[in-house]
Amino acid sequence: MNNSKEQLVMKQVDSLWEVEVEFLQQLGRFKSTLGNEAAIQNFIADHLKESLQLDVEMITLDPLKLAKLPGYSAAEWSYTGRPVVVGKQSVKGKKKGKSVIFQGHIDVVSAEPVSKWNYDPWASTIVGNKMYGRGIADMKAGVAAMIFALKAVQSAGVELSNDVILKTVIEEECTGNGALAAIESGYKADVALIPEPLGPVALTGQVGVFWIRIKVNGAGAHTERANQAVNAAVKSYVMVQALLDYEKEINGLPKHEAFADHPHPLNINIGKIHSGDWPSTVPSECTIEARVGLFPGTDPQEAKDELTGFLLEAAKKDEWLKDNPPEISFYGFHAEGFTIDPAQELFHTLEEAHKLTEKKDLTYGAFTGTTDARFYNLYYDIPSTCYGPVGANIHGSDEWVDLESVKQVTKTYAAFLMKWCNYKD
Ligand SMILES: [Zn+2]
Known part of the structure; x- marks a missing residue:
């Protein structure tokens, strides 16, 4: 690892930080509950095209096709106008390193009862080091972090040697069918990372x-x-x-x-x-x-x-x-639940990246909820884990995310990209 390039990328995260915070605030203002995801997905798709020059595809879920697949969950609603967004940075010619998927969900649960909130759940209010809003921790902050990790790498002029895929999916909160559809559309890689707000802890299992x-x-x-x-x-x-x-x-x-x-x-x-x-x-x-x-x-x-x-x-x-x-x-x-053996390369590289941004060792933990990581691990043989910012009051009133932790996750993911995908010197 070329230390000076790494330092350059970390500096880019710092200098892009205000833009990242503003981007996260914009994400937080979309009321992207079930059935209302189109506006935020269009916004993200435009951003991935214009700011990151990614090849972007918007995928509409076909429940008839998906219903035949393991991991599908029955939905009682329509998929019209509720796309999944995939942005891809492909490497042409000879590749080194390995490819990676970063995935976040943009669907959020209802903010009701809003009367219980001290902050407008759709205003992305910043107080001190916290940003408040429904879905701001779960998991729009993670979405911002993964997008700005790649942006920082690009801005530092680093050319990654393998493919990077960014996905923003729907229905993580009710079926997981958005994640399933994005994989089935052919967007696979060597590993998948999901910045759910479980903190800087590597997920090794879930119920x-x-x-x-x-x-x-x-x-x-x-x-x-x-x-x-x-x-x-x-x-x-x-x-x-x-x-x-x-x-x-x-x-x-x-x-x-x-x-x-x-x-x-x-x-x-x-x-x-x-x-x-x-x-x-x-x-x-x-x-x-x-x-x-x-x-x-x-x-x-x-x-x-x-x-x-x-x-x-x-x-x-x-x-x-x-x-x-x-x-x-x-x-x-x-x-289904899953467990994943932490003695593999994904965790090794994540640990290295984590140590660059946090002085403490990476910890590991199992989660008593579900995440989209199950699809990759169980049905596609793609090792997947979660590692994300620190937040609280998820699915409750006054949900917030710790902004310093968002910056830290952005840096960890930027470092992960360089270590995992490798890059041209
Ligand atoms: Zn979540």
Whole structure:
């Protein structure tokens, strides 16, 4: 490694920093929730073309094609006008080094209830060293870091010796189908790095996740006959309790070794409950939607079947539900967990790059959520990990990212590019 070139690239990150912060603020102002990703994707595509001179492709997902692939999760919505963006810097002629993908998701979860925020979730407010906003940590900051890492390398006049692919995908928060579509469109490389806001920690494993929908049927009526009716909202308690019981049960079993030290690795989140539409009407339906975690190595279908059995058993103990069992279905996440051996080149190079920007050794950790890294690791034999900025209140109010950590990640990724892809002296 030519030290002076490396120093030059690090200096470029510093001198581009204000532009990077402004770029991140712009990303934060797009309300890129599910179905509303087109504007930010157009903005990023233009930026990759104009500022980085990348070859850019915008990919529209085809669920019929994707549905046949391992890792696909069923979606209940349209993919029209919701592209994935891929920018590629190709090396012509003889290549040295290895190729890399950097990937970030631009979809964010809702900011509701906005009244709980002290800052406008869509204003990218900076206070001290923090920037606030929905999705600013998860993971628009990572997206800015990966784009400006390559920009810094370019600005320093360094010619990388292998290909770099930048992807900004949709649906990381519900299916992962955006990541799947981008790989299936042919955008593969020797490794993939994802700057999720897990901090400067290399991800070595993550749980699987699925979503479940439980529809409890009652017998609706006017409230004056409520004693003859069966209130579905009240009956839903049986299923809520069963979900809590199941969560307790699976966390009481022997843990997967990657999560051996974690007190509660498998979380079940009851995310939505909906019932009724009128105070004076007994609701005849109540729908519960939940997110369920599972260990790496467990087939999500098996976990779904097991939970279905558990819920139906619980229903049998209820006078009404035993004859009117809940309707159980699934949509969204059907995600396997994975582990990856950190004794491989990807981690070695990441560690070297990390040490240039942080004085501490790189640490490793497993995550009790899911990320798009699973697709690369499980189905395409492309080693993939996450390493990203420090943030907090992700999916909550007053989400923020630590700006100093964004700069540090930008530098680590710039150094990674030089070490991994190699470059022309
Ligand atoms: Zn994320």
